Amino acid sequence: MRKPTVEWQVCGACNYACSYCIQSPRHRVGFPSPATVDGLLAFLASLPGRWEVKMSGGEPFAYAGFLARVVPGLVDLTPHTVSVLTNLSSPPAALDRFAELTRGRLGIVSASLHLESVTAAAFVEKALRLRERIGPEASLVVNAVLVPGRLEELLAARETVVEAGLRFFPQVMKVNGGVHDYSPADRALLARFLGPGDDPRRENRAPSYRGRRCWAGVDYLVLTQAGDAYGCRTAKRFGEGFLGNALAGGVRLLDGPAPCPYEICPCTVPANRGMIEGVGAARPAGEAA
Template structure:
């Protein structure tokens, strides 16, 4: 088990330049980006979050660095991403910056991101969407970014295991691994559950997922129901409109609302509680140590 690493997953925008058939966000929600005024209010919130740790009784409050993992939509599709959001987080807060991106940004934009985040980058989760990109071109871009970014940071290529297309994923994995990168497979989610795979896909599925994968190895959307979970306390999901939720599943069930950071009503949960859900579709909380009793034995690997 690993120590908890406080993390906020911030959906910096809804807009995305792709339209993947398996996207868990419906097209009518994949729109919008915060106004310049709201970007400033988000940055003010992150400044306050970084100074929020009360420390020991009687002691001065100490800055507390969170990991701010930015998602979308596609974060680079937001005009403010490289001009204000990333520079502001680096210059004005103590936080570590991570990003989930489809890597469609230009080489120049990715190089700018690598430069801006040097010394403060956590993880780049690069999503390989085989419906939109040619794998070798994607791998070239990922390799170039890997070479430019913080040596101590991680870059992981993730991809969705779409039923009927596992051979494509296996071929892409060979390219990713040949480039010295790691492929993080994710079972496909549908509604509140996972997709069904045909019987003749068991073998390729096993090749991709491995034996008894932990959240470090793959996203199999397991159930941690009943385990003590610290999401809401040391982890939360933040939407582009400022709404904060305990975790993605809680948001989906319209539960675990923590207030709105733009309205100044955000308040984290006071204590961890047992997970009430039968599916945990995102590995970020598990890989940041939010769920008690998970053995993440291969700690050496990058996080997804």
């Protein structure tokens, strides 16, 4: 069953600078003004029915208005489920506040582990603390990019995560609209992370769904920090799928599905929300950073 979803890039800025970040430093900038946030909240409130609003960045917690304006606004002004993709770098008090604000309304916390900036042990400590505080309706999943040359280190990190009772969601590394060409040594280790490749709930292999009917732009959209709406991430990358601006002129959703024209579907959110014909399931397990 399709679960209508908006991916909202709350801000562009991030407090990390991961060497493998898919967003270039040039684009990894910017915070919205209070007026922009209010306008986007009004747009989200106008969506028919109950959607999942998955907030990302950059790093959403890096925006000072995130806990002060964005999250309370979503909870108070809309009926939607609140999800977030975060690197979990915020102080524990900020994460506690997030759990408190979203209690009863939280969907998924996708916590991205970046070993260039944090140890697995320190990350897991924070993740466990947050999981204790979120409501029983919510889940927390640890995502990690399968960084070339660092897979041994990631295997150890995965053990730390799994031993703590947390879910680990591996993601192949994407580059320039495709998947990184791993070395033979890395490919041998990849097999220890990845399954047969047919389950977007357990891993992100950035597959191609070309030709399958997809409801991107109908029940799923990507919203930038400036209010531009696109059918999906790949469409946006190609400068296609523009649905309008939520602050200027409005967003027009599509009437029905269309065959996917792209060679890569980089993020598991559409697949795990039932947007793609014959793919995914009702309960998403985790998403890409």
